[in-house]
Amino acid sequence: MSAIPYTFERRPDTGVNNVKLGVWLFLASEVMFFGGLFSAYFMLRAGATSWPHGPDVLSLPLGSINTVVLLTASAVFTVAVRAAQAGRQERIRRLLAFSMLLCLAFLGIKSLEYAREIAAGLVPRTSTFFALYYTLTAVHALHVIAGIILSLWLWTTSPPAWRAAPARVVNRLEAAAMYWYFVDAIWLIIVLLMYVA
Amino acid sequence: MLADPQGRSILWRELRASHDTVRRLFSLDHKVIGLQYAITSACFLLIGFGLMMLMRWQLAYPMQPIPFIGRWFGPTTAPGGVMLPEFYNQLGAMHGTIMIFLGVVPLSVGGFGNYLVPLQIGAGDMAFPRLNMLSYWIYLVAGLVMLSSFAVPGGAPNSGWTSYPPLADIASMGQTFWLAGMILLITSSLLGSINIIVTILQLRAPGLTFMRLPFFVWTQLVTAFLLLLAFPPLESASLMQLMDRIGGTSFFLPSGLFVGNRPLAATGGGNPLLWQHLFWFLAHPEVYVLILPAMGIVAEILANSIRKPLWGYRLMVYSAIFIGFMSFLVWSHHMFLTGMGTGMSAFFQTTTMIISIPSVVILTALLLSLYGGSIRFTTASLFALAFLPMFGIGGLTGLPLGLAASDIHLHDTYYVIGHFHYIVAPGTIFALFAGVYYWFPKLTGRFLDERLGTIHFWGSLVCMNLIFMPMFIEGLAGMNRRMYDGGLFYPHNQGLQKWNVLQGWSAWTLGLVQIVFLLNLVVSVRRGRMASDNPWDATTLEWATATPPPHGNFAVAPIVYRGAYEYSVPGAARDFIPQNEPGNGGLPAGRGAQPQIS
Amino acid sequence: MMARWLGLPVQASAQAAGLDRLTVLVHLLMAVVFVGWSIYFVYALVRFRRGRHPRADYAGARGRWSSGTEAAVAIVELILLAAFSIPAWATRVNGAPDERTAVVVRVVAQQFAWNVHYPGPDGVFGASNPRLIGPDNPIGLDRASPHAHDDVVTINDMHLPIGRPVVVQLSSMDVVHSFGVPAMRVKQDAIPGTMIPVWFTPTLEGQFDIACSQLCGLGHYRMRGVITVVSPEQFGAWLKTQ
Numbered sequence A: 001m002s003a004i005p006y007t008f009e010r011r012p013d014t015g016v017n018n019v020k021l022g023v024w025l026f027l028a029s030e031v032m033f034f035g036g037l038f039s040a041y042f043m044l045r046a047g048a049t050s051w052p053h054g055p056d057v058l059s060l061p062l063g064s065i066n067t068v069v070l071l072t073a074s075a076v077f078t079v080a081v082r083a084a085q086a087g088r089q090e091r092i093r094r095l096l097a098f099s100m101l102l103c104l105a106f107l108g109i110k111s112l113e114y115a116r117e118i119a120a121g122l123v124p125r126t127s128t129f130f131a132l133y134y135t136l137t138a139v140h141a142l143h144v145i146a147g148i149i150l151s152l153w154l155w156t157t158s159p160p161a162w163r164a165a166p167a168r169v170v171n172r173l174e175a176a177a178m179y180w181y182f183v184d185a186i187w188l189i190i191v192l193l194m195y196v197a
Numbered sequence B: 001m002l003a004d005p006q007g008r009s010i011l012w013r014e015l016r017a018s019h020d021t022v023r024r025l026f027s028l029d030h031k032v033i034g035l036q037y038a039i040t041s042a043c044f045l046l047i048g049f050g051l052m053m054l055m056r057w058q059l060a061y062p063m064q065p066i067p068f069i070g071r072w073f074g075p076t077t078a079p080g081g082v083m084l085p086e087f088y089n090q091l092g093a094m095h096g097t098i099m100i101f102l103g104v105v106p107l108s109v110g111g112f113g114n115y116l117v118p119l120q121i122g123a124g125d126m127a128f129p130r131l132n133m134l135s136y137w138i139y140l141v142a143g144l145v146m147l148s149s150f151a152v153p154g155g156a157p158n159s160g161w162t163s164y165p166p167l168a169d170i171a172s173m174g175q176t177f178w179l180a181g182m183i184l185l186i187t188s189s190l191l192g193s194i195n196i197i198v199t200i201l202q203l204r205a206p207g208l209t210f211m212r213l214p215f216f217v218w219t220q221l222v223t224a225f226l227l228l229l230a231f232p233p234l235e236s237a238s239l240m241q242l243m244d245r246i247g248g249t250s251f252f253l254p255s256g257l258f259v260g261n262r263p264l265a266a267t268g269g270g271n272p273l274l275w276q277h278l279f280w281f282l283a284h285p286e287v288y289v290l291i292l293p294a295m296g297i298v299a300e301i302l303a304n305s306i307r308k309p310l311w312g313y314r315l316m317v318y319s320a321i322f323i324g325f326m327s328f329l330v331w332s333h334h335m336f337l338t339g340m341g342t343g344m345s346a347f348f349q350t351t352t353m354i355i356s357i358p359s360v361v362i363l364t365a366l367l368l369s370l371y372g373g374s375i376r377f378t379t380a381s382l383f384a385l386a387f388l389p390m391f392g393i394g395g396l397t398g399l400p401l402g403l404a405a406s407d408i409h410l411h412d413t414y415y416v417i418g419h420f421h422y423i424v425a426p427g428t429i430f431a432l433f434a435g436v437y438y439w440f441p442k443l444t445g446r447f448l449d450e451r452l453g454t455i456h457f458w459g460s461l462v463c464m465n466l467i468f469m470p471m472f473i474e475g476l477a478g479m480n481r482r483m484y485d486g487g488l489f490y491p492h493n494q495g496l497q498k499w500n501v502l503q504g505w506s507a508w509t510l511g512l513v514q515i516v517f518l519l520n521l522v523v524s525v526r527r528g529r530m531a532s533d534n535p536w537d538a539t540t541l542e543w544a545t546a547t548p549p550p551h552g553n554f555a556v557a558p559i560v561y562r563g564a565y566e567y568s569v570p571g572a573a574r575d576f577i578p579q580n581e582p583g584n585g586g587l588p589a590g591r592g593a594q595p596q597i598s
Numbered sequence C: 001m002m003a004r005w006l007g008l009p010v011q012a013s014a015q016a017a018g019l020d021r022l023t024v025l026v027h028l029l030m031a032v033v034f035v036g037w038s039i040y041f042v043y044a045l046v047r048f049r050r051g052r053h054p055r056a057d058y059a060g061a062r063g064r065w066s067s068g069t070e071a072a073v074a075i076v077e078l079i080l081l082a083a084f085s086i087p088a089w090a091t092r093v094n095g096a097p098d099e100r101t102a103v104v105v106r107v108v109a110q111q112f113a114w115n116v117h118y119p120g121p122d123g124v125f126g127a128s129n130p131r132l133i134g135p136d137n138p139i140g141l142d143r144a145s146p147h148a149h150d151d152v153v154t155i156n157d158m159h160l161p162i163g164r165p166v167v168v169q170l171s172s173m174d175v176v177h178s179f180g181v182p183a184m185r186v187k188q189d190a191i192p193g194t195m196i197p198v199w200f201t202p203t204l205e206g207q208f209d210i211a212c213s214q215l216c217g218l219g220h221y222r223m224r225g226v227i228t229v230v231s232p233e234q235f236g237a238w239l240k241t242q
């Protein structure tokens, strides 16, 4: 008795497999984590005497471009999942690579924004608005970096894993996709709260 | 680089040689990881206790040099052996932090949970062994980071385990270590809790339906959900406090602060209460994390030592789930005096009263279970039985704190300290002791010595009560907590000093009593009476495998046919029927168990 | 009576008796529950020990009196909540005395002292200016401002007339402190960035401690102020001498 059952096969009575359930739980905790940060946003904003208008101090164009880039990256990732589900293993790595590139582009643009803001003297200690802006976006960027590492891991392990059990690879990709959608969703909220409102 | 003929580096060969040790150290086996957790957290418990014994000296004999070891302290902590207030505050904050985050939770969840959950559900291991190992190592690093803060300038964190800003924002460097340690610790417990939940939901043996789970597994499940969902907000809060401290932000600093009559260089605009909300949003569920596994351990041991099923098992399960759910809705009862309006205080008082009911239900169920039993007084069951009235005292004294009007006088007095120590010390710690006496034979194949155990039990029971009972007297009389001089600065506390002396001596005696326990552990591992695979005639699955359980836990995957506590079934041949025993144990037809494979 | 038995401090304010009544009632509930259960517990331990009861009874306790006790505890808790605690809190928060008849004092907490600020005979507080804050003017009172000349500022020393409501407007300059007066059954955190009012009516002459009740640093333990409750005439005389 040693192999752990249900890592990627569904357990009939619970209807999920271990990896997916694990990712769901992880995302639940992430919701609480960002919930903490967002509640800070609302509490500080409610108590603030003045609050800058997002587009005046941040670059909405760059933010919008970045939104498109990030969403495209997840879309490409979704295509990779579809390819895996359709059994087209040869396409997986190419699509993963493309998705990773887009994520790198996202980080690049984000750094550009940071550079501009810092050059303009807008740093975390400038105001609670910027404290929140830098904290939220940096934490989000860390999530993007973690996602890139995850994709890289999938990129390197998928060929041998595919040979052993394609279903395992499909499951991993599906689980990773859930993570990416979460990262997208957080970004959209950040854009809404910081860049737009 | 040095290389051998095959071109592999010498270093590699060396590493290969130490491979076995490394493998054992970085084991993926949940039992090894559980033990690593248990031993590490027991060390932290001892450290936390040691800090406390120091504090009790200062409280009993304020401003008198600490005897014997006083000389070891430096001029920044206790010049001439006389403790400085800074150092007292460090000890207090670290005692609380270590006991809760590095001691009890890792022991009950990382240690007991890790070791027992897979065994009790008939699984080969945890669902994610690698994450499991990672979570232990992150925990260890977190603990070391926290401890190392004693060595930095300004010493360890000194703003209480609650770390309220602005005080914590402007505190010395130790606080940064606290925050870093906290972030690591939360990451570790996150990995651990995901693992436990997935393991329980997914790896249950065939036939082990939810209502057949041992109560201990249920408490671990609820606990894991609490850790999963309550800890992250504190992680974000710690991140923000870290930003305040090193990034110059003002999340928790309002505008216009003056420290020492000089303006504080900060932008301001923050809110100190934001921290308190985020902290207590974690810390209230956290207290149930401290108690639920303890209740689980007590339930297991009681059922076994009274030789009958638990009374109201289902009710207990629903209550545990309800506690878990409600514990997210009571956090502000720690903040009644922060300027709360009527509506909010009414809400939190009500939820607090509501959450006390499921605890009453669980306690009642455990107490009623005794009725009709055939009680065996082993050391394990003594500790488990003592848990009931001790938790009762701790829980009941939560009520005057939960009513905002009576909390006005009691808030931040020793009454609060007494309240929760009754729950965590003669409550949770006793449950953990009970668990050690009960499962030690499974781990090692040997019993702990019962005679030493009895000394340990009675010694601990008496000393703990002598420490914590007077706290209620002190609290009602208005003596505040976190008082460096034991409150002597105030005339109204003068008459209470005698209690401080009593508490001091009891605490040090308690320390001596623990030496008996440690001695028992060390001696019994080698020379204790031998134990069979199922020495307590128990029903749950951990006793259905070899002692100690092999790698992979079970030679044959077990199948479960019945509930967890089939003791003294009328008509059965023996007074217990293991969960995995097929057939109906000689029962009349119809009462037997179906395997219900699902 | 029972309040004495619990060891509560003297009741030096008008609200103390009411709050103590709740404290006493909760403790009565606790005592009843605990003693009741303890009697049963000891009985069960003796009656059902192995020697006396060698074979356990599978079914165990029967009957519904457990739900009965649980319901009883719940009901008593709800009564204490609805009939005592919530109303008491409502008066604490909403029942502010009329500021025209009350003594109004500002208290600014600071590591590790209580700065007490009286408006003086004109009944109006002078303005504070953060730039003036310094060792000898910890609250930065601007003596040049219109109503400031008669203001009285003391440190750790609060005099109050007996029988007149007091409104303390509480704030803090640095970290969180807590304005705790055990004898008055008053406690309120002083949170920097906010000003929170608390009120009470002293009913006993004498000296009572203000004990800082929130960890505020290394001097927390000695952050003590003294409230001296005197007759109205003495109070007026004291104000003049300041």
Ligand code: HEA
Residues within 6 Å of the ligand: B162, B287, B288, B290, B291, B333, B334, B352, B353, B355, B356, B357, B359, B360, B363, B364, B367, B388, B389, B390, B391, B392, B393, B394, B395, B396, B398, B399, B401, B402, B403, B407, B410, B411, B412, B416, B419, B420, B423, B424, C033, C034, C037, C038, C041
């Ligand atoms: C494991 C830990 C634990 C548990 C389980 C609890 C349980 C409860 N706690 Fe406690 N609490 C703490 C740990 C815990 N607490 C800590 C650590 C603090 C301080 C933090 C700090 O400030 O540093 C605190 C502080 C605290 C406060 C804030 C006080 C203040 O700062 O002013 C409040 C207020 O409402 C409160 C209330 C309660 C209530 C109503 C319960 C209820 O859930 C209790 C319900 C239980 C019962 C009602 C018992 C039932 C009893 C019987 C059925 C009788 C049995 C009798 C026999 C066997 C003889 N607690």
Ligand code: HEA
Residues within 6 Å of the ligand: B042, B043, B045, B046, B049, B052, B055, B056, B092, B093, B095, B096, B097, B099, B100, B104, B159, B160, B161, B162, B290, B417, B421, B424, B425, B426, B429, B432, B433, B436, B464, B467, B481, B482, B483, B484, B507, B510, B514, B517, B518
């Ligand atoms: C789980 C939490 C926990 C535990 C177990 C304890 C245990 C004890 N605590 Fe502590 N305490 C806190 C959590 C805890 N405490 C917190 C959160 C605070 C508030 C801090 C703050 O103000 O910020 C506090 C504060 C606090 C104070 C108030 C200080 C002050 O306000 O100035 C005091 C005073 O006496 C005290 C005393 C004790 C004593 C005598 C014990 C004894 O019961 C200790 C007994 C210890 C043991 C018996 C451990 C033995 C361990 C072994 C033998 C190892 C092997 C064990 C196994 C394998 C199971 N504690």
Ligand code: CUA
Residues within 6 Å of the ligand: C109, C110, C111, C112, C176, C177, C178, C212, C213, C214, C215, C216, C217, C219, C220, C221, C223
């Ligand atoms: Cu001021 Cu404690």
Ligand SMILES: [Cu+2]
Residues within 6 Å of the ligand: B283, B284, B287, B330, B331, B333, B334
């Ligand atoms: Cu609580």
